Amino acid sequence: xxxxxxxxxxxxxxxxxxxxxxxxxxxxxxxxxxxxxxxxxxxxxxxxxxxxxxxxxxxxxxxxxxxxxxxxxxxxxxxxxxxxxxxxxxxxxxxxxxxxxxxxxxxxxxxxxxxxxxxxxxxxxxxxxxxxxxxxxxxxxxxxxxxxxxxxxxxxxxxxxxxxxxxxxxxxxxxxxxxxxxxxxxxxxxxxxxxxxxxxxxxxxxxxxxxxxxxxxxxxxxxxxxxxxxxxxxxxxxxxxxxxxxxxxxxxxxxxxxxxxxxxxxxxxxxxxxxxx
Amino acid sequence: xxxxxxxxxxxxxxxxxxxxxxxxxxxxxxxxxxxxxxxxxxxxxxxxxxxxxxxxxxxxxxxxxxxxxxxxxxxxxxxxxxxxxxxxxxxxxxxxxxxxxxxxxxxxxxxxxxxxxxxxxxxxxxxxxxxxxxxxxxxxxxxxxxxxxxxxxxxxxxxxxxxxxxxxxxxxxxxxxxxxxxxxxxxxxxxxxxxxxxxxxxxxxxxxxxxxxxxxxxxxxxxxxxxxxxxxxxxxxxxxxxxxxxxxxxxxxxxxxxxxxxxxxxxxxxxxxxxxxxxxxxxxxxxxxxxxxxxxxxxxxxxxxxxxxxxxxxxxxxxxxxxxxxxxxxxxxxxx
Ligand SMILES: Nc1ncnc2c1ncn2[C@@H]1O[C@H](COP(=O)(O)OP(=O)(O)OP(=O)(O)O)[C@@H](O)[C@H]1O
Ligand SMILES: [Mg+2]
Numbered sequence: 001x002x003x004x005x006x007x008x009x010x011x012x013x014x015x016x017x018x019x020x021x022x023x024x025x026x027x028x029x030x031x032x033x034x035x036x037x038x039x040x041x042x043x044x045x046x047x048x049x050x051x052x053x054x055x056x057x058x059x060x061x062x063x064x065x066x067x068x069x070x071x072x073x074x075x076x077x078x079x080x081x082x083x084x085x086x087x088x089x090x091x092x093x094x095x096x097x098x099x100x101x102x103x104x105x106x107x108x109x110x111x112x113x114x115x116x117x118x119x120x121x122x123x124x125x126x127x128x129x130x131x132x133x134x135x136x137x138x139x140x141x142x143x144x145x146x147x148x149x150x151x152x153x154x155x156x157x158x159x160x161x162x163x164x165x166x167x168x169x170x171x172x173x174x175x176x177x178x179x180x181x182x183x184x185x186x187x188x189x190x191x192x193x194x195x196x197x198x199x200x201x202x203x204x205x206x207x208x209x210x211x212x213x214x215x216x217x218x219x220x221x222x223x224x225x226x227x228x229x230x231x232x233x234x235x236x237x238x239x240x241x242x243x244x245x246x247x248x249x250x251x252x253x254x255x256x257x258x259x260x261x262x263x264x265x266x267x268x269x270x271x272x273x274x275x276x277x
Numbered sequence: 278x279x280x281x282x283x284x285x286x287x288x289x290x291x292x293x294x295x296x297x298x299x300x301x302x303x304x305x306x307x308x309x310x311x312x313x314x315x316x317x318x319x320x321x322x323x324x325x326x327x328x329x330x331x332x333x334x335x336x337x338x339x340x341x342x343x344x345x346x347x348x349x350x351x352x353x354x355x356x357x358x359x360x361x362x363x364x365x366x367x368x369x370x371x372x373x374x375x376x377x378x379x380x381x382x383x384x385x386x387x388x389x390x391x392x393x394x395x396x397x398x399x400x401x402x403x404x405x406x407x408x409x410x411x412x413x414x415x416x417x418x419x420x421x422x423x424x425x426x427x428x429x430x431x432x433x434x435x436x437x438x439x440x441x442x443x444x445x446x447x448x449x450x451x452x453x454x455x456x457x458x459x460x461x462x463x464x465x466x467x468x469x470x471x472x473x474x475x476x477x478x479x480x481x482x483x484x485x486x487x488x489x490x491x492x493x494x495x496x497x498x499x500x501x502x503x504x505x506x507x508x509x510x511x512x513x514x515x516x517x518x519x520x521x522x523x524x525x526x527x528x529x530x531x532x533x534x535x536x537x538x539x540x541x542x543x544x545x546x547x548x549x550x551x552x553x554x555x556x557x558x559x560x561x562x563x564x565x566x567x568x569x570x571x572x573x574x575x576x577x578x579x580x581x582x583x584x585x586x587x588x589x590x591x592x593x594x595x596x597x598x599x600x601x602x603x604x605x606x607x608x609x610x611x612x613x
Binding site: 168 | 453454455456457458459460461462463464472473476477
């Protein structure tokens with residue numbers, strides 16, 4: 001079974017404070033394992049280093065220390081090995097208004113990964129783009145393929161970003177707060193889309209969020225981060241029902257109205273059941 | 278509220294504000310276009326600019342619409358030929374400046390680290406060396422200066438300003454999510470630069486190119502006026518130089534020096550107008566300036582309305598015409 005393992009990951013940023021230079025430890029000793037078909041959630045307040053973990057896994061930043069293993073092998077950082085890694089591990093960014101190039105139409109955003117990773121060539125590309133658009137519930141695909149990012153809503157853009165991440169045929173998906181920039185009313189739709197795709201493609205998902213409630217419902221394991229440190233880590237229900245660390249308790253207490261969580265969970269279950277049948 | 282006739286101007290309002298930008302663009306493009314056409318077709322329609330087979334120093338008259346010089350050259354013919362020379366110098370120098378500023382600006386901004394520091398150092402050195410003296414020194418060393426040599430000298434000194442602007446922009450674009458996303462998708466560095474970053478630099482590049490063209494045309498005129506321009510070619514600058522040498526000013530031969538001077542000034546203005554229009558596209562703050570002014574005006578009026586709501590409609594207004602079509606204003610009053 002394929003795994004993506006993160007071991008003792010550390011990231012220092014050099015920061016300038018006036019004339020003095022210092023380092024800021026954004027991530028300090030984070031370890032977890034993503035397995036096919038399973039979800040790990042990383043939860044923590046703003047600035048706790050969640051995005052930095054995501055960017056290191058997506059190879060947008062180089063870890064200061066620690067290692068990332070794909071199927072037990074240390075990952076390649078350049079050339080062919082990097083291309084193979086990108087083929088396996090993809091990322092969805094937080095802000096769908098920033099993650100699509102305003103200059104390119106939707107079709108370009110989806111064609112490129114298909115071509116780069118040799119998923120489709122020549123005449124196969126357009127049908128493959130349409131298939132991707134349908135898989136993220138953007139119908140009719142011909143219409144959406146021709147649109148530019150600014151002609152779409154936030155939810156539609158995030159669906160494009162998800163389709164782009166799936167295009168190479170990735171086995172692992174890093175989703176950095178995929179719904180935090182979206183209107184509350186459409187968050188559930190995007191999250192259940194992610195859940196469905198995960199089930200269909202047997203993806204390993206790293207789900208980064210502020211929201212402990214959705215973390216619990218969508219993930220098998222929760223990692224709680226505070227200022228770069230992991231303060232608590234374990235199976236979702238255990239972390240939620242029996243929090244050990246004060247910070248987790250604070251996060252739980254700060255979480256929105258529990259009755260809404262119940263409703264959310266029921267809605268998700270209903271929707272997933274409807275899709276499964 | 279929506280069906281009231283006062284709301285109709287709301288639709289028209291943005292359309293009425295926009296012409297200011299479009300007008301700049303249209304006027305600028307029209308003048309530049311006309312100059313280019315003049316440069317292309319003018320020399321075909323006028324006589325040989327180097328033929329002195331004409332009466333000497335005659336003022337504008339049929340046959341010599343812009344008069345002749347003290348050597349009997351037809352000024353209109355020279356102006357047309359000079360348009361070719363000046364535009365050629367400007368465009369070649371502008372292109373060279375843009376290519377250099379792409380290397381020293383965009384590549385530096387994208388690469389960061391040591392590459393950035395090296396390239397930025399060169400840019401900064403070039404930036405502090407004053408351009409005109411450098412051009413004068415280089416030009417006076419070269420005995421033979423063709424149009425191309427002058428263009429290259431001008432282009433090689435016109436780029437650092439653009440490079441600084443482009444570097445900052447490239448740095449900011451580089452850290453945009455869509456560039457990161459394209460990297461995660463597996464795009465190569467050249468493609469990231471060419472397909473993700475460059476398209477979003479296009480308005481800025483166009484503006485910098487036009488600026489470099491204007492700068493180079495002016496620079497060429499300056500060099501030529503000092504007698505350091507291209508030898509053997511005619512440009513507006515060499516015309517001015519000859520007018521100076523021929524004593525056009527003291528002899529009152531205004532038709533000799535006014536046309537090339539005016540062409541330079543008008544072309545420079547036209548390109549600047551296009552640049553202003555582009556700037557408004559690049560920088561939304563400039564575009565919103567009229568809106569901000571309107572908001573301020575509204576706030577002021579709202580304040581006034583609160584103090585005297587009853588007499589509102591009787592109070593004389595300095596500009597009733599501009600006030601009437603503002604439906605938002607009306608709404609506010611209703612709420613107050
Ligand atoms: N490129 C960088 N250079 C310097 N410091 C950085 C850089 N990127 C992140 N940081 C710092 O690292 C810390 C962690 O940032 P990170 O973006 O990972 O937080 P986060 O948990 O994703 O927060 P949020 O929930 O707001 O997205 C912050 O203090 C941030 O200022
Ligand atoms: Mg973040």
